[in-house]
Amino acid sequence: xxxxxxxxxxxxxxxxxxxxxxxxxxxxxxxxxxxxxxxxxxxxxxxxxxxxxxxxxxxxxxxxxxxxxxxxxxxxxxxxxxxxxxxxxxxxxxxxxxxxxxxxxxxxxxxxxxxxxxxxxxxxxxxxxxxxxxxxxxxxxxxxxxxxxxxxxxxxxxxxxxxxxxxxxxxxxxxxxxxxxxxxxxxxxxxxxxxxxxxxxxxxxxxxxxxxxxxxxxxxxxxxxxxxxxxxxxxxxxxxxxxxxxxxxxxxxxxxxxxxxxxxxxxxxxxxxxxxxxxxxxxxxxxxxxxxxxxxxxxxxxxxxxxxxxxxxxxxxxxxxxxxxxxxxxxxxxxxxxxxxxxxxxxxxxxxxxxxxxxxxxxxxxxxxxxxxxxxxxxxxxxxxxxxxxxxxxxxxxxxxxxxxxxxxxxxxxxxxxxxxxxxxxxxxxxxxxxxxxx
Numbered sequence: 414x415x416x417x418x419x420x421x422x423x424x425x426x427x428x429x430x431x432x433x434x435x436x437x438x439x440x441x442x443x444x445x446x447x448x449x450x451x452x453x454x455x456x457x458x459x460x461x462x463x464x465x466x467x468x469x470x471x472x473x474x475x476x477x478x479x480x481x482x483x484x485x486x487x488x489x490x491x492x493x494x495x496x497x498x499x500x501x502x503x504x505x506x507x508x509x510x511x512x513x514x515x516x517x518x519x520x521x522x523x524x525x526x527x528x529x530x531x532x533x534x535x536x537x538x539x540x541x542x543x544x545x546x547x548x549x550x551x552x553x554x555x556x557x558x559x560x561x562x563x564x565x566x567x568x569x570x571x572x573x574x575x576x577x578x579x580x581x582x583x584x585x586x587x588x589x590x591x592x593x594x595x596x597x598x599x600x601x602x603x604x605x606x607x608x609x610x611x612x613x614x615x616x617x618x619x620x621x622x623x624x625x626x627x628x629x630x631x632x633x634x635x636x637x638x639x640x641x642x643x644x645x646x647x648x649x650x651x652x653x654x655x656x657x658x659x660x661x662x663x664x665x666x667x668x669x670x671x672x673x674x675x676x677x678x679x680x681x682x683x684x685x686x687x688x689x690x691x692x693x694x695x696x697x698x699x700x701x702x703x704x705x706x707x708x709x710x711x712x713x714x715x716x717x718x719x720x721x722x723x724x725x726x727x728x729x730x731x732x733x734x735x736x737x738x739x740x741x742x743x744x745x746x747x748x749x750x751x752x753x754x755x756x757x758x759x760x761x762x763x764x765x766x767x768x769x770x771x772x773x774x775x776x777x778x779x780x781x782x783x784x785x786x787x788x789x790x791x792x793x794x795x796x797x798x799x800x801x802x803x804x805x806x807x808x809x810x811x812x813x814x815x816x817x818x819x820x821x822x823x824x825x826x827x828x829x830x831x832x833x834x835x836x837x838x839x840x841x842x843x844x845x846x847x848x849x850x851x852x
Contacts (some may be wrong), residue, residue: 420487421574421609422449422472427481429467430634439816440634441467442478447628447637449574454600454610456624458617458663460733464635465613469576472611473497496573498566498607500580504559506551506566513538513547516565523570537569540604542595557588564596568606575605577612581619586729597623601647615731617663617722621656622649629666633694633819639666657722664721664753667736691785692814695826696737700833704764704772706738707747710757711765718756745779777834786827787836790846794837800848804839807846 424447430438442464449455449472457465470476471483474494483490498519506515516537520530538544541561551559560580567575581589599605614620620627624643631638641663645655709728710719725735739755742748747761757765764775780787786807793802804824811820828839828846837846 420448420450421485422611423447423482423484423487424468424471425482425484427468427471427478427483429464429471429476430479433817439818442471443634443636445481445635445637449609449611451608453625454612454623456620456627457611457613457630458615458620458627458732459630459635460615460632460736462635463630463632465630466578467635469499469578469611469613472574473499473576494574497576498568498570498572498574499576499578500560500563500567502579502583504551504556504563504583506559506562508551511548511550512543512554512562512565515551515562516569519566519570533569533571534565537565540599541565541568555588556584557592560584560592564592571606573608575607575610577610579613579615582615593619593623597647615733617660617667617725617732618651621645621659621663622651627663629663633815641666660722661720661753665751667732668721668739668750668753668755688814689785689789689810691789692811693785693823694815694819695784695786695823696741697822697826697829698737698741700776700830702738703742703745703747706742707757707761707765710748710755711762717762718754721750721753721755724755744783745776746783747779773834776830777836780830780834780836784827784830786823787831790827790831791836794846794848801840801843801845802847804844804846 424445427442427445429442430440432438459465471478474490474492485494516534517530541564543561581593627641628637629639649656739750743750749756764772781791794800808820832838837848840847
């Protein structure tokens with residue numbers, strides 16, 4: 414529902430970083446540009462940790478960026494933004510208040526006169542399909558009805574911009590579909606008292622179904638990797654060729670050879686030396702998930718190759734579920750991911766067909782060959798007669814090039830894989846890597 418093109422909100426070169434006690438700052442967002450116009454729904458699509466929710470907080474004026482411009486109608490934003498309301502993933506209702514009292518809460522904070530507030534609350538409750546539930550408490554409502562209260566509470570203030578942080582992800586599939594359809598119908602009929610919607614989602618089909626534009630976010634740090642305009646007229650049919658083609662295109666962009674989770678190259682760390690090949694973040698994916706996906710792909714109907722959108726639908730997986738598994742299999746040489754498809758390599762087929770001992774041996778071979786950090790730790794253990802090396806130096810090495818949290822996740826990932834392969838493990842009490850089981 415595009416209207417006039419005057420920008421309501423603009424971000425230019427926004428960067429958000431947080432200082433750490435030592436080492437480089439933790440960069441959440443870097444170089445983000447965003448323009449929000451009248452009459453459009455814009456989707457922020459990406460994984461957890463790509464800074465999407467942080468960006469919503471910046472738009473709402475609840476967080477100030479480290480650098481860059483934040484403009485509302487061309488004027489700099491220096492605090493909470495007038496005319497902006499948010500719908501949260503977790504409902505965030507006051508349990509001691511009724512539906513009507515929850516909806517009125519925002520108007521009371523704005524000191525709207527009681528008569529006007531009551532009329533607007535009644536209007537919002539009726540609009541969002543809550544008539545008859547005014548005196549109910551949140552505990553008496555289903556998840557879908559509670560989220561409707563969240564929408565009514567946001568819309569009652571007549572926000573110019575409505576922010577939505579994964580508003581359907583906590584709901585079951587059917588409830589989410591019903592609420593999503595109702596919201597879109599109200600938007601297309603111009604019954605929503607808002608001029609623009611900015612929403613965060615992990616669901617590619619949801620983004621294509623609802624949005625006029627989609628900003629695909631990369632991670633580490635969060636940045637806009639692609640901007641996609643959705644020109645499919647409403648109502649949109651998930652099974653229509655143009656819809657499926659766009660979904661496939663987005664999957665293809667997000668599964669390019671260089672994954673969107675890969676951080677931009679940092680030539681030097683806090684020590685001033687070049688980044689070693691083993692100092693790259695790893696995603697913590699369990700070997701059970703890796704094995705399970707290889708087994709699924711090797712079996713009918715896939716026979717070694719699958720279309721990622723269809724596979725995601727069959728497994729009921731979203732981006733945060735499927736992509737880390739697929740990318741880890743690709744990194745380990747067990748699969749290839751390209752143009753929205755995933756295909757098992759010959760080692761991947763062998764793994765899926767092998768017994769436990771042969772699987773472990775093959776996994777160990779690929780782990781040392783394809784994951785430099787695993788090879789680095791394994792080589793250090795081989796040099797010691799007692800096959801034990803301190804954990805802390807490896808953590809410090811990684812923290813020179815990434816945040817402490819990413820360093821810990823990376824070491825946890827490689828340790829989990831190495832334990833499965835029976836290469837080495839981490840004795841947390843002793844603070845060492847060691848061959849065999851930790852004592």
